[in-house]
Amino acid sequence: MAAPARRSRGLAGRPATPRRPLPDARRRGPDLGARRGDRAPRSRWRHRPRARGGGKLTAAVRDRLADLGRRLAASELAPSLRRDYRLGAHTTYRVGGPARLFVTINDRAGLDTLASIVADSSAAGGPLPVLVVGRGSNLLVADRGFDGLAVALGSGLATFEIDGTTVTAGGGALLPVLARASADAGLTGFEWAVGVPGTAGGAVRMNAGGHGSDMSESLVEAVVVDLHRGGSAALGVEELHLGYRTSSIATHQIVVSIKLQLRFGDRSAARASLAEIVQWRRANQPGGRNAGSVFTNPEPAAAGALIESAGAKGLRIGTAEVSPKHANFIQSDEEGCAADIVEVMREVRRLVTEQHGVDLAVETHLIGFEPWELP
Incomplete structure (x- = not known):
């Protein structure tokens, strides 16, 4: 569906549309997609998310993928290898086209082989x-899909162990x-994660968080496998460069395991x-078909309020x-498509920029889109 026509701005003889005052985030209830203001991005430059896996493949890349x-x-x-495997079933939006190659890895030996x-x-x-793919x-995958290799971690790489205040x-x-397991063990410091429907590896890559905390508060190290170079490394929290919904983890790197350091607390209070x-x-x-907060929170207001x-x-x-219910969420219909979600993102950014002079940054990872299709 074509994007709505944009209104011209700055025309001669026509006054500019007055901007509405910024909503004050302090007057709202907690925005669970938000991070504390002291970690919010400060840049006013226009945000343009990167397209990953978009564009036509060259003959050389096509041959190498084959x-x-x-x-x-x-x-x-x-x-566990699949070809032209639809990725929508592996996203909470439930939309998106196929990956040229898809493989599920269930143990460390399989990951080393891959x-x-x-x-x-x-x-x-x-x-x-x-x-x-966690x-x-x-994550939002383009309707045309992803021309590359998609990797998912299976149940063998989803186990955990609690030893004292250390969670591996x-x-x-x-x-x-x-x-829930850490709370049941009488530990505190990770309660915020109960409302985040992601994996440990994805949480490190995005430095997921909520309720005034995030992964950087309890993460000690993460073991990372690099698919482009081979091999693995245990990276300390300083080496991961965790910021507001960012880290140094690249798209071709897989977080195999993490180590958290929590604190003993009151089990009843944690529950x-x-x-x-x-x-x-x-x-x-x-609930339903969405991917959580779409835009990061600019300082000093919350994206949803804007x-x-x-x-x-x-x-x-x-x-x-x-x-x-919450303006920083985009819902997709049962028979939805990724193109419509991106169009909504684009129109929301335009309206917020027009009304408030704030350029919202997209938090969602966009995969398989052409550069000119990005919101």
Whole structure:
């Protein structure tokens, strides 16, 4: 669906549209997609998210992907290899086209095999496009799909262990599971994660957070495998460069495991905190087909408040809509498409820029889009 026509600005003889005052985030309830103001981005430059896996493949890359597929099919990973596999089922938006190659890894040995094969292919002709898929709770894949290798971690890399105040978990471990298990063990400091529908590995890459905390508060180290170069490394929290929804983890790197350092606390209080967080999210944030907060929070206001103040709450384009419950969420219909979601993002950014002079930065990872298709 074509984007709505944009209104001209700055025409001669026509006064500029007055901007509405910025909403004061301090007058609102907690925005669970927000991070503390002291970590918010300060730049006023226009944000333009990168497209990953978009564009037509060159014949050389197409041939190398075909060769990679043959190598994977001849390896121990063959049973989990899929071709032209639809990625929508692995995202919370439930939309998106297929990955040219898709493989599920269930143990460290399989991951080492994958890294060796991909690294050899990359060394022969340059890095191949790789996408690591967790729960897909912060991911939007283009309707045309992803021309590359998509990798998912299976149940064998989703286990965890609690020893005293130390929690060690596989990259595929679910955050809500870790939050509840640590609370049951009488630990505190990770309760916020009960409301984040992602994996431990994805949480490190995005420095996921909520309720005034994030991964950087308790993370000690993460073991990372590099698919382009092969090999692995244990990176301390300083080496991960965790910022507001960012880290140094690249798209071709997989977080195999993490180590958290928590604190002993009151088990009943921790469980009560979990219940409060879950209740707040159910009351204030929509369920269904969405990927959580779409835009990062600019300083000093919350993105949701800016969007609502700009009149975009409930905005619908095709099969996508700004949630009437929380303006920083975009909902997709059951038969939705990624193109409509991107169009809603684009229109929301335009309205907020026009009304408030604030350029919202997209938090969602956009995969497979052409540069000119980005919001």
